Amino acid sequence: MEIFLQQIINGLVQGSVYALVALGYTMVYGILGLINFAHGEVVMIGAMLALSSLTVLLGLSVPPLLALLFSIILAMAGCMALGYTIERIAYRPLRHAPRLAPLITAIGVSIVLQNLAMMIWGREYHSFPQLIVNATHSLGGAVINDIQIIIFILALLIMAGLMAVVHRTRLGRAMRAVAENQHAAQLMGVDINRVISLTFMLGSALAAIAGLMVSANYGLAHYYMGFVLGLKAFTAAVLGGIGNLRGAMLGGLLLGLIESLGAGYIGDITGGFFGSNYQDVFAFLVLIVVLVFRPSGLLGERLAERA
Amino acid sequence: MMVETTLLKLSSVGKQFGGLSALSDVSLHIRRGEIYGLIGPNGAGKTTLFNVITGLYQPSVGEFQFNGQGYQACKPHVLARAGIARTFQNIRLFANLTALENVMIGRHVRTRAGVLGALLRNRATRNEERAVVERARELLRYVGIEKPAQTLAKHLSYGEQRRLEIARALATDPLLLALDEPAAGMNATETASLKSLLQTIRDSGITVLLIEHDVKLIMGLCDRVAVLDYGKKIAEGIPEEVRKNPDVIAAYLGASHD
Numbered sequence: 001m002e003i004f005l006q007q008i009i010n011g012l013v014q015g016s017v018y019a020l021v022a023l024g025y026t027m028v029y030g031i032l033g034l035i036n037f038a039h040g041e042v043v044m045i046g047a048m049l050a051l052s053s054l055t056v057l058l059g060l061s062v063p064p065l066l067a068l069l070f071s072i073i074l075a076m077a078g079c080m081a082l083g084y085t086i087e088r089i090a091y092r093p094l095r096h097a098p099r100l101a102p103l104i105t106a107i108g109v110s111i112v113l114q115n116l117a118m119m120i121w122g123r124e125y126h127s128f129p130q131l132i133v134n135a136t137h138s139l140g141g142a143v144i145n146d147i148q149i150i151i152f153i154l155a156l157l158i159m160a161g162l163m164a165v166v167h168r169t170r171l172g173r174a175m176r177a178v179a180e181n182q183h184a185a186q187l188m189g190v191d192i193n194r195v196i197s198l199t200f201m202l203g204s205a206l207a208a209i210a211g212l213m214v215s216a217n218y219g220l221a222h223y224y225m226g227f228v229l230g231l232k233a234f235t236a237a238v239l240g241g242i243g244n245l246r247g248a249m250l251g252g253l254l255l256g257l258i259e260s261l262g263a264g265y266i267g268d269i270t271g272g273f274f275g276s277n278y279q280d281v282f283a284f285l286v287l288i289v290v291l292v293f294r295p296s297g298l299l300g301e302r303l304a305e306r307a
Numbered sequence: 308m309m310v311e312t313t314l315l316k317l318s319s320v321g322k323q324f325g326g327l328s329a330l331s332d333v334s335l336h337i338r339r340g341e342i343y344g345l346i347g348p349n350g351a352g353k354t355t356l357f358n359v360i361t362g363l364y365q366p367s368v369g370e371f372q373f374n375g376q377g378y379q380a381c382k383p384h385v386l387a388r389a390g391i392a393r394t395f396q397n398i399r400l401f402a403n404l405t406a407l408e409n410v411m412i413g414r415h416v417r418t419r420a421g422v423l424g425a426l427l428r429n430r431a432t433r434n435e436e437r438a439v440v441e442r443a444r445e446l447l448r449y450v451g452i453e454k455p456a457q458t459l460a461k462h463l464s465y466g467e468q469r470r471l472e473i474a475r476a477l478a479t480d481p482l483l484l485a486l487d488e489p490a491a492g493m494n495a496t497e498t499a500s501l502k503s504l505l506q507t508i509r510d511s512g513i514t515v516l517l518i519e520h521d522v523k524l525i526m527g528l529c530d531r532v533a534v535l536d537y538g539k540k541i542a543e544g545i546p547e548e549v550r551k552n553p554d555v556i557a558a559y560l561g562a563s564h565d
Binding site for chain 2: 168170181
């Protein structure tokens with residue numbers, strides 16, 4: 001029972017990060033019908049930028065919270081610029097090309113970013129500085145620490161904020177209109193290039209925060225961290241129904257739970273043959289199962305409409 | 308004098324798709340405050356001309372002037388800002404948005420709140436948002452579909468969807484409202500009420516450009532009519548003249564052109 005509760009907690013925390021990243025995939029897909037496989041790399045760049053900035057600022061003995069705040073803003077700004085640039089140079093010229101072309105380009109962008117990051121930050125793992133006294137709390141036999149609590153609450157707040165932007169504001173309305181019908185949106189005076197750019201920037205800002213959360217949670221950052229994380233978040237988006245914002249959030253949290261519970265019990269189930277290091281298997285099992293049995297995802301009706 | 312009364316002017320506009328010439332040498336001008344009809348047999352180039360006027364197609368040759376200003380290779384959203392709004396032959400609403408939201412999108416060009424405003428929700432943004440909702444409700448009332456404001460567009464009846472499209476177009480505060488076969492698929496009662504709606508719109512000072520198959524509707528409603536056939540303008544004038552024009556009769560009835 002303690003293991004169960006512990007895995008639920010871990011799953012929800014991890015899942016909330018997946019959800020933030022999955023939102024980036026799903027927003028872009030909703031508007032362009034494009035899977036931006038470079039999105040995981042944006043998460044990694046966000047983590048790296050934040051980490052570098054933190055290291056420098058703490059070295060100058062700036063107060064930790066101030067340093068953190070500045071680093072978050074810097075990472076978000078950097079990732080927004082990156083997201084804008086990726087769309088502008090890699091996807092926009094291919095807007096009317098067959099769908100396979102931008103998909104391949106996305107993989108190319110992903111490889112370029114990984115190698116760029118390796119050149120800048122090297123191949124080694126960077127440890128994330130300790131900013132706060134990370135107290136742990138006992139919760140019915142399970143353990144949760146301050147960083148996990150902050151990650152979970154912050155992720156929920158950000159998601160609520162995003163929903164408000166999408167459903168209550170002029171920009172959100174324009175985004176939904178472009179997702180529904182680009183021609184008609186244009187004729188209503190919506191500048192679709194602008195909306196697409198802003199969508200990429202919004203998704204990238206979320207990615208930056210997610211990157212910071214992951215590296216704070218594990219205490220590590222690495223040039224390759226975005227790849228698997230990106231694939232998992234993509235899985236989460238597919239699980240929830242790609243193109244659907246609520247689906248991405250639901251899919252992220254569910255995937256986190258599935259993965260964490262799977263890792264917690266795989267040893268018992270297989271009599272110790274597989275250990276928790278097989279955790280990653282679950283995410284991709286989910287991906288395969290969803291693609292075979294319900295390719296439109298849990299909440300995805302929109303996909304059927306588009307296909 | 309011409310500059311003041313002419314709202315839209317096309318000079319020798321042509322449009323080619325590969326080797327096919329969909330429009331050739333079309334010149335016309337639409338005066339402020341009139342209802343201008345565009346008719347012609349199927350495939351005559353009406354919708355192509357419409358798409359050129361609203362910026363969906365770039366003309367291959369020719370000049371395009373709107374409200375005293377020349378436009379070349381213009382994006383639809385720029386023309387929307389300049390004051391051209393349209394509806395589609397096959398309705399193109401935002402199906403998964405509510406009726407009210409559809410109209411609110413139309414206000415997009417006339418509002419300014421940016422990303423920052425959207426995130427901060429400052430007073431100016433909130434006031435603007437409130438004004439947008441108010442104006443959208445007003446327009447729904449104007450076209451006669453205020454009740455289903457919160458219904459998703461895809462759940463509205465066909466006639467309501469047509470009206471919603473008009474409301475959405477009006478929300479952009481157009482100088483020119485271009486309607487592509489608004490009466491298509493409507494019964495006689497619906498057509499009659501559409502006719503009076505268009506007259507109300509014209510009386511409110513908005514110029515109307517109308518493509519229509521329903522020749523009776525066009526003749527009863529329009530101040531002036533142009534007839535297209537095989538991508539060329541074959542006649543233009545007041546309905547009574549056009550009706551008697553031998554070329555028009557030939558185009559519609561298929562008489563020989565010798």
